Amino acid sequence: MGFVSLLDENRVGALVAVLLAALASCIALAVPARAEGDEPYTVANYPVDAVAADAVTAKQKALAEGQQAAFRSLLKRLVPVTAYDQLSRLKSVKATEFLDGVVVRDERTSATQYVATLDFSFQPDAVRNLLTREGVPFTDEQAPQIVIVPVYVPPQPGKGPEPASLSAPRGSQMWKEVWAGLDLKYALTPVKLADVKPELTGDVIQKLINGDGTALSTLKEIYGSSLVVxxxxxxxxxxxxxxxxxxxxxxxxxxxxxxxxxxxxxDVAYTGETAAVISLGIIEGRWKETKVASTSQARGGYGAGAEQVHLIVEFRNMQQWQQLYGWLSRLPGMEGMEVGGLTARSAELVAYYPGGDQALASVLAKQGFDVRQLGGALLISPAL
Structure with missing residues (x-):
């Protein structure tokens, strides 16, 4: 009887394994090709881990929790740190509404646990529209690729017993591996890793750390690129x-x-991984602040006659709002449009338009909109 029970368990386990493998294959095939410029909307190498009553439920739980966490990571990738507080308005947003697909890089299962490394891809236009509607500043423009050289320097002697994990060979291997495990391809600042070359001497490294600009030319010669960190x-x-x-x-x-x-x-690797994640975030943060700042400054450089306009747009539902927003953003002459506030039935916008309020009101009226002055803003209602 015990043998039959064990046999049944083995068959069930095999069946579960087959089902999970089939599900993983379906998921992997569900990911569309990324269009040029949409690479940042993939969050790769994302670890998930879940425990449940059985393997199938554990996997479902891991995917649900993982996609929500990956979506939060995506938003933090696109939004500058100075605007992170604005992301609190998006806490209730469900990642499933924006998910494009999932790729399984690696997975391990047991009777009650699912552990995997996944790539989550999200819909670029849908995410852009979400952030724009909510007035959250962001950039999805990737920077030119940089070369990062992970350099490990063992502890100074005489400071205490050196653990084997911090020796030059093992420490160097750890530091390179934690960097290689990051999402480098899809980052806003794409990274190519390079090994330490013989020409990269301790003297050159120290000069760079000390801020000696003369060493930058040496670094460029060694790695054949001016963008090396x-x-x-x-x-x-x-x-x-x-x-x-x-x-x-x-x-x-x-x-x-x-x-x-x-x-x-x-757990030296945990410390190393934390340091690498934060370091990549710092480099991404530098790029984001520059791009968002340049976008803001560009508002002062609009064409001759462009004036700031304030709009209050009324709509019946969110679908109509999305249509109205898209139409207004594509209106010839309309530039720098931002959402200042959004409710269930209206939205406040700030934009720049040649000729200001009067010119814009005339154009909208000709398109069938009901346009009225309300304080210092144009109240716009679509024709019923």
Missing amino acids: LAVAQPDLAKQRLNVSLAGRDAVGAFVLNRSYRLSLD
Whole structure:
């Protein structure tokens, strides 16, 4: 009887494995090709882990939680840090409404657990429209690719016993692996990793960390690119910290930045991964702030006669609002349109239009809109 029971369990387990494999294949095939310029809307190498009563439920739970978490990561990728507080308005947004597909890179299952590394792709236009409607500043323009060289420097001798995990070979391997595990291709600042070359001497590294600009030309000669950043990691055993320096030139310009992270000797890789994630976020943040700032400054450079206009747009439902927003944004002469507020039946907009309120009101009236002055704004209602 026990043998039959065990056999049944094995058959069930095999059946579950087949079903999960089939589901993974379907998911992988469900991802459309990315159009040029849409790469940032894929969140790759995303880890998921869930436990449930059975393997199928665990996988469903991992996918549901994973896509929501990946969506939050996507929004933080596109939005500058200075506007993160505005993302609180999007907490109730469901990732399923924006999901384009999922690719399974790696997965492991047991009777009650599902662990995997996944790529989540989201619908670019839908996400852009969401952020625009909510008036959240963002950029999805990728920077030119940069080269990052992970450099590991072992702890200084005489500061205490050196764990084997922090030796030069193992520490260097760890530091390279945590960088390789990041989402480098789809980042706003795409990254190509490079190894430490013999010409990259300790003297050159130290000059770069010290902010010596003369070493930038040396770095360019060594790696054949002007956009090269060293990510130098060195443990401090006495203080139990991992000191990380970013030094070189990215798409924004030359820079040096130093940060320190609490070093867990029991899990050095975890500290290294945290440092690498934050370091990539810093480089992305530099690019985002530059792009968002340049967009804002461009508003002062609109064509001759462009004046700021304030609009209050009335609509019956969100579908009509999306149609109206799209029509207004494509109206010839309309530039720099931003959503200042949004309710269930109306939206406040700020934009620039040649000739200002009067010219815009005339154009809208000819298109059948009901246009009225309300305070300092144009109240716009679509024809019924």
